[in-house]
Amino acid sequence: xxxxxxxxxxxxxxxxxxxxxxxxxxxxxxxxxxxxxxxxxxxxxxxxxxxxxxxxxxxxxxxxxxxxxxxxxxxxxxxxxxxxxxxxxxxxxxxxxxxxxxxxxxxxxxxxxxxxxxxxxxxxxxxxxxxxxxxxxxxxxxxxxxxxxxxxxxxxxxxxxxxxxxxxxxxxxxxxxxxxxxxxxxxxxxxxxxxxxxxxxxxxxxxxxxxxxxxxxxxxxxxxxxxxxxxxxxxxxxxxxxxxxxxxxxxxxxxxxxxxxxxxxxxxxxxxxxxxxxxxxxxxxxxxxxxxxxxxxxxxxxxxxxxxxxxxxxxxxxxxxxxxxxxxxxxxxxxxxxxxxxxxxxxx
Numbered sequence: 001x002x003x004x005x006x007x008x009x010x011x012x013x014x015x016x017x018x019x020x021x022x023x024x025x026x027x028x029x030x031x032x033x034x035x036x037x038x039x040x041x042x043x044x045x046x047x048x049x050x051x052x053x054x055x056x057x058x059x060x061x062x063x064x065x066x067x068x069x070x071x072x073x074x075x076x077x078x079x080x081x082x083x084x085x086x087x088x089x090x091x092x093x094x095x096x097x098x099x100x101x102x103x104x105x106x107x108x109x110x111x112x113x114x115x116x117x118x119x120x121x122x123x124x125x126x127x128x129x130x131x132x133x134x135x136x137x138x139x140x141x142x143x144x145x146x147x148x149x150x151x152x153x154x155x156x157x158x159x160x161x162x163x164x165x166x167x168x169x170x171x172x173x174x175x176x177x178x179x180x181x182x183x184x185x186x187x188x189x190x191x192x193x194x195x196x197x198x199x200x201x202x203x204x205x206x207x208x209x210x211x212x213x214x215x216x217x218x219x220x221x222x223x224x225x226x227x228x229x230x231x232x233x234x235x236x237x238x239x240x241x242x243x244x245x246x247x248x249x250x251x252x253x254x255x256x257x258x259x260x261x262x263x264x265x266x267x268x269x270x271x272x273x274x275x276x277x278x279x280x281x282x283x284x285x286x287x288x289x290x291x292x293x294x295x296x297x298x299x300x301x302x303x304x305x306x307x308x309x310x311x312x313x314x315x316x317x318x319x320x321x322x323x324x325x326x327x328x329x330x331x332x333x334x335x336x337x338x339x340x341x342x343x344x345x346x347x348x
Contacts, residue, residue: 001043001325004306006085006127007205008230009178013085015300016325017046017234019311024054024065026256026313032069033076035318040083042322048208048234048309050089050131051116052098056261063097064119071121087127087234088116089182089208093134103134105159106166113175128167128176129208132183134159139183139210141267141348143217160192164201171202180206180234186221193229204231206306211235213244213280213295213337214273214347223304232306235299239310241265243273244295246281256313268348276344283336289327296324298337 002015018039023032036047052058053066067088074081090112091098102108116125132139135156138146170176181189184207192204207226211218211233218233226233239245242258248269253259259269284291299308312318329337 001045002300003045004232005230006306007178007180007232008203009205011085011126011178013046013307014044015305015307016044016296016321017048017087017307017309018044019236019309020047020049020066020070021053021055021311022313023069024062025056026054026258026261029069029072031315032066033073034315035312036070036073038315038318038322040080043325045083046085046087046307048087048236049120050091050129051112051119052089052091052095052131056258058095058097060097064115067116067119071119074121081122085126086120086122087129087180088120088125089129089131091131093132093136095131103159104130104163106162109163109166109170113170117175124174125176127178127180127206128170129180129182129206130163130184133185133188135188137183138185138217157191157195161195161199161201164192164196164199168201178202178205180204180208182208182234184209186225189222189225189229189231193231206232206234208234208236208309210237211299211302211308212238212240213298213341214240214268214276216341216346218304226304233302233304234306235308238299238308239292239295240273240277241268243268243277244280244291246277246291249274249277249281258313270348272344273347276340276347279340279344280337283333283340287330287333287336289329289333290320290323292320293324293327294329294333294337296321297327297329298334300324301329301334 003012006013049066052063054062093103094101135151167179179202181204196203247254281291284294310321
């Protein structure tokens, strides 16, 4: 398994990261435990979760259940906590399932860390991430109408400093080791870095944004920031929520799939998206590649990628994903992918 540096932490993470957001709804506790065992045995050393998980759907009744599943694995495997790097996230403004949608503040960070540690049954979190900015984000198809002009710059920067001060206290306590962002912009990431350097506070080491053959907003300003600042991308939805597997082509809705629960796939399921998927499936077929392997191998090859976070609802899906670790795409395939991207830009 390829290993990549996690920012400037000195840690190396596997190029594939085990995502867990379906554990507790679509995936049972027992199956979640099997996935952890399988992933670790395959060389993956990185597991990502969040206090709001599971999804499909997100609800107050289930929030925290995914962390609890990881926690029962930790309890059942004493001495193995050091075998993997654990990342989780604090929810923020707008997510009514956690703290009624309160924004991220020093107080909410302290409360959230305490809750996560209890559910995860661990003394520390390796990478603690801010799930999305209080000021909003252009992720999740909000880029079409994104308007930052309502933001108060002074308030935003003051909140960033307050949060970094609390995160520093938690690092000093040993409850968390490193920090990262999620669903952030280039401006936002640069401000977190600037304030941290000016005030001697912990540095953001990574950013977890959506990224796949279908969603390439990261390719420009964020890619440049990653290069110059050593802030690696942890890409979520590298299979475009399953679209790139081809299982939804022709209007198919497999039983128990995400689309069976979220028909519009959070804005991803569009006629233009299906046409783009056809183009990528055609490339995979002509070169004898599994489309899952092609999509993940392409992500892993991106120069700013720290780790691609995949989710597997079932064990057979996980077994397919793991095969991507041994796939390297040829120059010819990469050129065809580039041509398909130009023909189908921003398909959702």
